[in-house]
Amino acid sequence: MVPNSQQTETVHHRVCPLCEACCGLEIKVSDGRVTSIRGHAEDVLSRGYICPKAVALKDLHEDPDRLRTPLIKRNGIFEAATWEAAFAEIERRLPAIRAAHGRDAVAVAVGNPSAHKIGLLTYFGKLARALGTKNVFSASTLDQMPKQLASGWMFGHWLSVALPDITHTNFLLVLGANPVVSNGSMWTVPDFRGKARALQARGGKMVVIDPRRTETAALADAHHFIRPNSDVFLLAAMVQTMFAENLVQLGPVAPWVDGVDAVQAAVGSFTPEVVAPRCGIPAQTIRELTRTLASANRAAVYARIGTCTQEFGTTASWLVDVLNTLTGNLDQQGGVRFAKSAAFATNTTGKPGIGKGVTTGRHHARISSAPEVYGELPMTCLAEEIENQGVGQIRALVTVATNPVLSSPDGPRLSKALESLDFMLSLDIYVNETTRHADVILPGLSPLEELHFDVAFPQLSWRNHARYSAPVFPAPVDHPPEWQTLLKLAAIVQGQGPYQDALVLDDAQFAQDADRLFGAHAPAVIAATQGLHGPQRAIDVALRTGPYGDQFGRKMDGLNLEKVMQASAAGGIDLGELQARIPEMLRTPSGKVELAPPALLQDLQRVTQALQAPAADLVIIGRRDVRTNNSWMHNLPTLAKGPFRCTALVHPTDASRLGLTDGAMAELRNGSRCVQAQVRVSDEMMPGVVSLPHGWGHDLPGARLRVAAERPGANLNALLSDALRDPLSGNAVLGGVPITMRALN
Numbered sequence: 001m002v003p004n005s006q007q008t009e010t011v012h013h014r015v016c017p018l019c020e021a022c023c024g025l026e027i028k029v030s031d032g033r034v035t036s037i038r039g040h041a042e043d044v045l046s047r048g049y050i051c052p053k054a055v056a057l058k059d060l061h062e063d064p065d066r067l068r069t070p071l072i073k074r075n076g077i078f079e080a081a082t083w084e085a086a087f088a089e090i091e092r093r094l095p096a097i098r099a100a101h102g103r104d105a106v107a108v109a110v111g112n113p114s115a116h117k118i119g120l121l122t123y124f125g126k127l128a129r130a131l132g133t134k135n136v137f138s139a140s141t142l143d144q145m146p147k148q149l150a151s152g153w154m155f156g157h158w159l160s161v162a163l164p165d166i167t168h169t170n171f172l173l174v175l176g177a178n179p180v181v182s183n184g185s186m187w188t189v190p191d192f193r194g195k196a197r198a199l200q201a202r203g204g205k206m207v208v209i210d211p212r213r214t215e216t217a218a219l220a221d222a223h224h225f226i227r228p229n230s231d232v233f234l235l236a237a238m239v240q241t242m243f244a245e246n247l248v249q250l251g252p253v254a255p256w257v258d259g260v261d262a263v264q265a266a267v268g269s270f271t272p273e274v275v276a277p278r279c280g281i282p283a284q285t286i287r288e289l290t291r292t293l294a295s296a297n298r299a300a301v302y303a304r305i306g307t308c309t310q311e312f313g314t315t316a317s318w319l320v321d322v323l324n325t326l327t328g329n330l331d332q333q334g335g336v337r338f339a340k341s342a343a344f345a346t347n348t349t350g351k352p353g354i355g356k357g358v359t360t361g362r363h364h365a366r367i368s369s370a371p372e373v374y375g376e377l378p379m380t381c382l383a384e385e386i387e388n389q390g391v392g393q394i395r396a397l398v399t400v401a402t403n404p405v406l407s408s409p410d411g412p413r414l415s416k417a418l419e420s421l422d423f424m425l426s427l428d429i430y431v432n433e434t435t436r437h438a439d440v441i442l443p444g445l446s447p448l449e450e451l452h453f454d455v456a457f458p459q460l461s462w463r464n465h466a467r468y469s470a471p472v473f474p475a476p477v478d479h480p481p482e483w484q485t486l487l488k489l490a491a492i493v494q495g496q497g498p499y500q501d502a503l504v505l506d507d508a509q510f511a512q513d514a515d516r517l518f519g520a521h522a523p524a525v526i527a528a529t530q531g532l533h534g535p536q537r538a539i540d541v542a543l544r545t546g547p548y549g550d551q552f553g554r555k556m557d558g559l560n561l562e563k564v565m566q567a568s569a570a571g572g573i574d575l576g577e578l579q580a581r582i583p584e585m586l587r588t589p590s591g592k593v594e595l596a597p598p599a600l601l602q603d604l605q606r607v608t609q610a611l612q613a614p615a616a617d618l619v620i621i622g623r624r625d626v627r628t629n630n631s632w633m634h635n636l637p638t639l640a641k642g643p644f645r646c647t648a649l650v651h652p653t654d655a656s657r658l659g660l661t662d663g664a665m666a667e668l669r670n671g672s673r674c675v676q677a678q679v680r681v682s683d684e685m686m687p688g689v690v691s692l693p694h695g696w697g698h699d700l701p702g703a704r705l706r707v708a709a710e711r712p713g714a715n716l717n718a719l720l721s722d723a724l725r726d727p728l729s730g731n732a733v734l735g736g737v738p739i740t741m742r743a744l745n
Helices: 057-062 083-101 112-116 118-131 145-155 192-201 215-219 231-244 251-256 260-266 272-279 283-295 313-326 379-387 411-419 482-493 502-528 534-545 561-570 598-611 631-635 652-658 706-710
Strands: 009-015 024-030 033-039 071-074 077-080 106-110 136-138 171-175 205-209 222-224 299-303 396-400 423-427 440-442 463-466 573-577 619-621 647-650 665-670 673-681 689-691 740-743
Touching (some): 009 561, 033 057, 071 083, 083 106, 083 396, 083 423, 083 482, 106 118, 112 118, 118 396, 118 534, 136 379, 145 598, 171 231, 171 283, 192 205, 192 215, 205 215, 231 272, 260 313, 272 283, 272 598, 299 313, 313 598, 379 411, 482 534, 502 534, 534 561, 631 706, 647 652, 652 673, 652 740
Parallel strands (some): 106 136, 106 396, 171 205, 171 299, 205 222, 396 423, 423 440, 619 689, 647 673
Antiparallel strands (some): 009 024, 024 033, 071 077, 071 440, 647 689, 665 673
């Protein structure tokens, strides 16, 4: 063994891949092991900030439960296998199902971690296209699809999301979001707490509206409780008040806004007095909030998961940006603006200021008829599509970094459905509550063994930037990166067999893509990227053709992969704060901000009907902890230690009337669905509302998550119906669901 004094310490700078904050890290390695993880003070986005998840990267890399070799299930038992044997098993079983029952007999489901892994994100589509199936599902319909759909209809693209200009705003209104914990969601803003305090230090104010006095609410200047699933009523009343009190001022974007009069007519009946009983917020408070927002110099409204995961998620998300527009804060400094990503952003390519917009309903789910949105069907349709026989029945499933048995409503039903499949293939680093049903599991690499470059999150960032992360450790020589695995799977599906060279497949695919995108210039592009493969080549092309790119040598000071890689040790390349981008970023067919999409105006009729229904006595919502925003993080000791976090928060008034005591167990029931959870009595909850965190329930047989199983917790989603969804976006309803609760002796 080498004495400590002679060990060589190396320092590596990379971006954390564990949540949307994307913080820059400084990782020290000695003798082949991580010895330190801290924030990188020079990182252009996070400036040294990190949360506990980043430190847990060491746990993830070293986790003995993390899969290092493929598994094949034989006689109901997983056995370690070679990659060759695993691919051979897939070729033996998967193409035969597709040939016998059609393309739609094979479904694919992809989870949130894929957004943080460029190999999965950029190559998953190649497998999906090879399969040709309409049965594509993702975690987006458990989380964010309402925001993406509303943004797509208004601005022309799914990732054209209006972001608070946090460093300049003087009034921030936050609904159903907890950015102190998440550091942004559909908004990449590391160290939100520090930025919020800076807002207050310059005389600004932050107001939070939430059924729980969250960590963000505790920091705010004011907090108002709101009944879950009533955000849409509050927002509609605020828009109505804007018109009724002549507060509307569009500002400089006025020439590019269509539909103001249609919105005014549509919200006319939603007065504060009408909605107040359902919201739980007094009418006078609604009016005062609206006046403050309208009169503030530089203001922004931000809403996220709590607003999205309800039956009016898309309409509520739309009304957020209607408010931002009517108050004159759209595309303005200190209001809401749009990021300008260095690579991969559709709203920076093509003809500026106009486009095709977004389309939904190109096909529908076979059983529920739910429309396709952004190329996928609701995750909550997966179980019924497996269970019900007939043409198009799902008989095989490919899952990619997803655990819907825990993360999707009615996990027990889905778990039973997965058992009935003819074949299931999972690309995952764990045997979890979902992948335990698989016939073959193909593991990915440790995040520290592969390159990292964020594709989606620079399109949602508080500041424009470009950063690249090289691997910290070399990958095992016999372990292919996930992008190569996906290419080989696509080849198997297309009848080319399991023995194709992934690099040859990649070169052939890139040549086709280059010919389609660059035409006569394709040979020059191929020559300019010689020596690059896979995601690296994709990054280089995207950077070079992006808004800051070198255009393959035509702009000598422009970006390319080499420049971004060289800048990584210094924290990346700062591309500046958010700037005005309307009209050039618009991709709507009209070239305008579509303030009144017809489907959303029509949905207000459904909102009107719901307003007449009485509120339930007791409803449940989820919550997020800084350490546990994904189920697999419960298996990392650094994040699992400390107080037990899967508790049911109950207001003292509710606890008293229901006979619940702090620390005792209780049964939570929704019809025939029930779970048991430990009670924590807390006045941070609104009376009539219970909160149980999302992603727990690690007590199912066959999963191999030893740390998580020590304190399994209760699965919130086992209480929820998979039939409840926002009909526009297909997003699952995860909050505001009526329950009953009783003490357990």
